[in-house]
Amino acid sequence: MNGKVSMKDVAKYLGVSTALVSYVINNKEKEARVSEKMAKKIRDAVVKLKYQPNQIAKSLKSGRSNTIGLMVADISNPFFSNIARIIEDEARKKGYVVIFGSCDENAEKSRSLIDVFKNRQVDAFIIAPAENTENQIRALQESGVPVVLIDRYFPKVQVDSVHIDNFHAAYHAVEHLIINGRRKIAMMAYDTSLPHIQEREKGYKAALKAHGIRFKKEWLKKASYQNIKKDVATKMKELLFPDLKVDAFFFATNTLAVESLKLIHKSGIKIPDELAIISFDESDAFDFFYSPLSYVSQSLEDMGKGAVRLVIERLKDNTKAYTNLIIKEKLVLRKSCGIKTK
Amino acid sequence: MNGKVSMKDVAKYLGVSTALVSYVINNKEKEARVSEKMAKKIRDAVVKLKYQPNQIAKSLKSGRSNTIGLMVADISNPFFSNIARIIEDEARKKGYVVIFGSCDENAEKSRSLIDVFKNRQVDAFIIAPAENTENQIRALQESGVPVVLIDRYFPKVQVDSVHIDNFHAAYHAVEHLIINGRRKIAMMAYDTSLPHIQEREKGYKAALKAHGIRFKKEWLKKASYQNIKKDVATKMKELLFPDLKVDAFFFATNTLAVESLKLIHKSGIKIPDELAIISFDESDAFDFFYSPLSYVSQSLEDMGKGAVRLVIERLKDNTKAYTNLIIKEKLVLRKSCGIKTK
């Protein structure tokens, strides 16, 4: 049959109570004063019968599932799948498994996923929250389940989070373009109220301003997540055709960059001579573009490890103050941004 | 507090037994002859108290966790993360959640992951098995838990699986290179006994033979998964330097192709004029290589959906015959393979 051997089976096999078996298995022989002889007998029987504890029963009893719920926009996006990999490894080291879900930047899916995870009694959530889910996160937080936000954040919600300083990252990237002689700098972002993207926009504008460049509305293009291909195509064309209206481009995410690059590539516009480029995040594609892309690199390792660390800490002590862990970003400069070689 | 409302709380609130609440919640009012009035009262109370069923308790009772364990080599590899995304969506449609783990092509990690998943009482496994895990899969299969293999397979193990016809896919890809005038065709594969890679090698050799080309041992290079960067570098150099010894390259996976392309790119070798290329799988990087790569495309959607379908079917009926679902592959031709334009 199903071959499931329970503690009862082990106990029956030896003619003892399940309590004894439980004590031995959990190494509580000392406290429970189990005799050496019995302990050995039990240990042998456990091996012989191939007993494997039922985590579900343990969870029900303990109230802890040793499971972390991971929700991101899309697990197939390399940015998130790389983080997922780190989180998986770190979590398992601590005895947790990870269940995951993709919410597609959709608040309704987000809500339903949170419900599913809650029913599954996850011990904690690691979430890259979608737009308009601030209240969901707050409610979750207030319900007492540990929550750690990654990549994104809501300044007004008291909650642990791990992310970079998006304003400064964007500021420095754009400043770099300016220092290298670009004056007409466009930005492609998502059309979202999510603070991390907003901050990137602010950093972009601030850099322009600091260097005496007047921001033009038509430089800032926004694509919706749901219609990314179409939107990027439309918006890019406005700046590329019939004539190139800018001399540099700053992309708010790798997905936006990859989509845009396809068009830029086709258009025959020369990178970096006619158009300098810096993007956020990484992508294999950036390396193989004929003019390898410069980018703002976020350490996914730091982010994933940080998230798990915060989760574990909060599981230990839910009264401690909230931590906003700020990961250092790194501006990786390559050919696409037209580095000035003085 | 934790705010967890149990069925008992609902029952107590109304002064009734938990049985009644359970019947109503599970829509068994008819069979259990619950009065309309009571049903309504209970439903209202459920909403009012925000009762959420505890899946863990349900699982313990029912013996089903409604969880699928997904094990792949590395969830951060786009090939697997894309499949994971499909599986996640399909599984949730059927009321299942997915827990995942990466085994890094390592049999020991694989064993430990399977144990973790088994302890979690997953209802079924979807696995891209690593080398030397044939016995693990067989044992799992024999223990009665539904298992579906994806991407890889073990011909001698009776188990459901979803994959392409690797022999033919490789054969056709290599044949295409030959038809377009290449005669000295190298292949970069993994150094593994995994049948899917073996089949790709066989297809490669068979295509050469069928077209009267004598296979040379030094054309077939193998890299170990653990040392991929170093191995690829060493092996590629043998064929690229000091002089280019082949006129075409066939890559057994996208990872191998991406690693190799970095070297080829640096070397200045002209693609496709000096060297034609076809790879397995896809990658954003392929699109942005100056000479976009031709590749053997596997429908990850078909694979993921197929895997979930087989899992669900087997969960319904564990006596049915095993299915090997063969996904159709597609040879996508672009610039890198030097298409003959007669």
Add this chain to the structure above:
DNA sequence: GATAGTTGCTTAATCGTTTAAATCAAGTGT
């Protein structure tokens, strides 16, 4: 040789559900 303490084990309640069986009041038929 009564008292207390130690050793080694069992009992039984509990976690939150499900569900077969039991209960019980009211109605129906003869």
Add this chain to the structure above:
DNA sequence: ACACTTGATTTAAACGATTAAGCAACTATC
């Protein structure tokens, strides 16, 4: 008036573990 349905609800066991409390049987103490 009697047994029988029917309807509406409760009881209690079960899933597989954990663990406080209980209980013999010894050992030590004075």
